[in-house]
Amino acid sequence: MRFGVVIFPGSTCDQDCLYVIRKVLGAPAVPVWHASSKLPEVDVVILPGGFSYGDYLRAGAIAATSPVMGAIRRFAQEGGLVLGICNGFQILVEAGLLPGALLSNLSTRFLCRTVHVRVENPHTPFTRAYHQGQVLRLPIAHAAGRYYAPSPLLTELETRGQVVFRYCDEAGQTTPEANPNGSVHHIAGICNERGNVLGLMPHPERSSESALGSEDGLLLFHSLLLQAEAVR
Amino acid sequence: MSVRELPTAQESLRAPWELAGLTPEEYEEICRRLGREPNPTELAMFGVMWSEHCSYKHSRIVLQALPTSGPRILRGPGENAGVIDIGDGWAVAFKMESHNHPSAVDPFNGAATGVGGIIRDILAMGARPIALLDSLRFGPLEDPRARRMLRGVVCGISTYGNDIGVPTVGGEVETGPWYTKTPLVNVACLGLLRVESIATSRAQGPGNLVMVVGARTGRDGIHGASFASAELDEGRDERSSVQIGDPFTGKLLIEATLEALATGSVVAIQDMGAAGLTCAASEMAARGGVGMVLDLEHVPRRETGMEPVEVLLSESQERMLMVIRRGAEERIKEIFRRWGLEAEVLGEVVREKVLRVSDGGTPVAELPPEALAEGPRYKPEAREPAGLQDFWPLDLSELPEVPPGEALLTLLADPDIASKEAIYEQYDHMVQLRTVILPGADAAVLRLPECPSKALALAVDGKGRYGVLDPYRAAVLAVSEAAANLACCGAQPLGVTDCLNFANPEDPEVFWTFVRSVEGLSDACRALDIPIIGGNVSFYNESSAGPIPPTVVVAMVGLLEDAHRIPRIPSAGFAQEGDRILLVGSGAGSQPPLTLGGSCYLKAVHGQVRGRPPEVDLSMHRRLLRLMIEAVRRGLVRSSHDCSDGGFAVALAECCILGRLGAHVQVAIPEGKGRREEILFGEGGSRILLSTSPEAVQSLLSLAAEHDVPVQVLGVVGGDRLVIGSMNSGIPGQPLLDLPVRDLEEAWRNGFRRWMEEA
Structure with missing residues (x-):
């Protein structure tokens, strides 16, 4: 399984993603330049965290219009796997590849800390290695991560199993205190209806090695390898 | 037309040095170095380069005493x-x-x-x-x-x-x-x-090209260096002296610059910060013992109508000045263009030690780089502040009595000691x-x-x-x-x-x-x-x-x-129930050089800044450092924390809070009023509080003895309360202090955060 990691001007987690996939997961990964309108031969495209185009205008808004996004849209339509982490999630939402919006945190401040996240749907290609209700420790680092969707859409997302991750406390309870940014329904990550595009605010690449305090994020990348085996 | 035909600063202004923030003597020195009077642009260049900020004119002589070399430097x-x-x-x-x-x-x-x-x-x-x-x-x-x-x-x-x-x-x-x-x-x-x-900032190789790369140049931050060299005056609006940063461009500049450096074609490079182009060009030329010929016309600008002096002094952010091998300019430009940045050739390095600046061919300035870069040096008069030593005597018997538990909670909630999580959670501390x-x-x-x-x-x-x-x-x-x-x-x-x-x-x-x-x-x-x-x-x-x-x-x-071989790099919080708590260092002996002089205790609990701060026994400190490094290397340390603000009791409380574990310790309190506070909250000495497994205690004691560092076993990690008992004073069976860790934590976690939230 081959990974492509998109580099937008202002991406800050591109090298981190490349490192984790190559050195920790042991899979091949190539950088993908934002200006190219064609994707290289890859099975998964990752949109990494950072501040693409300085997050000017609105987080992810300018990157959503860059040439590579056209290619990613076609890739996704053909069933290719697309993973947006943090700023990558914001870009996917701005590009319309995922529903809803990501607003400023309720605190209006940037927040970097390790939080607990519950796996709500272990049946996506990104979550096969997890089990239902598993509580993960994953770091967040964002200023605009408050997921919002109007209630009819929320109901649809919930019934179709598109809510993949939810903020919770250590025991797996979704309490207001455990919601770091004020997201509706405590949503930390969602997928599209087809399940091949996932966006999440927490950083799985920052929790892929015990030296950094948690390996819970690595299972997300492992899931993709399992998916590849299953498809084969 | 040559520079010499332009009107001199003296001719165009009265007391021109004042506008440049210089003294009449410094103006004379400039004239002496040039053999003529500077024109206004040149004087402005001297003004920023000879400002305190760029020239270190009042500090350089004193700073020469600092030890700056070593085998790894x-x-x-x-x-x-x-x-x-x-x-x-x-x-x-x-x-x-x-x-x-x-x-x-x-x-x-x-x-x-x-x-x-x-x-x-x-x-x-x-x-x-x-x-x-x-x-x-x-x-x-x-x-x-x-x-x-x-x-x-x-x-x-x-x-x-x-x-x-x-x-x-x-x-x-x-x-x-x-x-x-x-x-x-x-x-x-x-x-x-x-x-x-x-990389180096030494410009080399006559014929090599001088390039400005990064952001465009605007009028922001002009005279920032001079502004930073004077007292703040509330009557003036000084915001125009403050530069405006663009981190997005800064990020692109990092990537493009590292890529350019990797080509091997960059001979020298320097940030364009304080005093902008003037500082970068003159310092790079002076360090390399060469000159530069520059034409300001090629500086990419973000606004029109800028005077040459504005281009020379602008402190617009996210710019670097580079000297590159002639012939590599297209490759370098291509790299910066790909990252959406500017890169233009301004001129070239010349053998003659001169900074010759023109604007579209019109001469602007012609100065020896070292005359700009090597400002005057002063050794001003120094006199001990009158009455300084009057603050040193400290009579502990005059202090009102405060129960130790209350004092500890006050200290933990003091903004100097309390958790700064409310700050650092706003910083991405994990990227990379x-x-x-x-x-x-x-x-x-x-x-x-x-x-x-x-x-x-x-x-x-x-x-x-x-x-x-x-x-x-x-x-x-x-x-x-x-x-x-x-x-x-x-x-x-x-x-x-x-x-x-x-x-x-x-x-x-x-x-x-x-x-x-x-x-x-x-x-x-x-x-x-x-x-x-x-x-x-x-x-x-x-x-x-x-x-x-x-x-x-x-x-x-x-x-x-050998970090990969260290079983566990200790952090400050206690790690495990049953671990032993040890105090290593000079404060652990019978006569600790502890003092409440200048302590956080006096400031936070009694609202006083007085007494004489502690003296450090540096040879003892050196042995302590060696001991700790060796103990960690051998995996003997489960947690470690130095005693600083708030002394021993605060350090102990922080170990409990961070480890979410209680502790029971015993300390010896000498006779005399205030001695209890000195032991609990006194600062100084070279003291580190550490925890270790019961099995490792003996090894640590031997290691401390080998390093000639005093050590004392104080107690045990465990429970959910911090209990500090006295071995020799107070009411028998009654501890000096007994508080739930939860209360300590609440004081410590909210002490700073409450101010962050308050309007």
């Missing part, structure tokens, strides 16, 4: 940043700088550009920036002005540091009435590089996947995936509270505390970068405190064998509210060798 002071060899072909570049004046006027932009500037200094050494640290000083947070400054500065650091993708991994904050109108913002940056790719020990411990520890056998530790320390009372001891304490912080994690200190923050050096009493601080810094660094690889002096930190106290801030980098 590859570049010391005088370059954009110091560089230290860490082995296996890798090196680190390290530098700290102040951005006090801009932050006082515009906290957000002042702090943000402080971050941007120090990052470019590291970049100029050819290093990838991998960590930031900040040392901040504000007025008492009860004052809404101080809180406004705090929020603005933190937001500025957070915005710039986060956006640029460099983790902010540590820092410290101190509050005091002296800093209400003159906050201090000192930012340190660490970069990683291969030894063979160290290196941060093994996160902010909040004694030192931040970074792993190096490029070189897995090594890890780096970073700490920053300094206390204005001590500086008020004894600047020499304050400097010694800053160095020794930073070194102890590193040793707690098992790191060997490698080098120091410092920010020396003072008021007006032309005041003999201020200058005396500067001289004594540098002596303290020098003595401590020599005794501990830690070279000073660079730093910065910030004078004129005073306002209508008065001067700041001498504030020496020390950032230190340390190395953990």
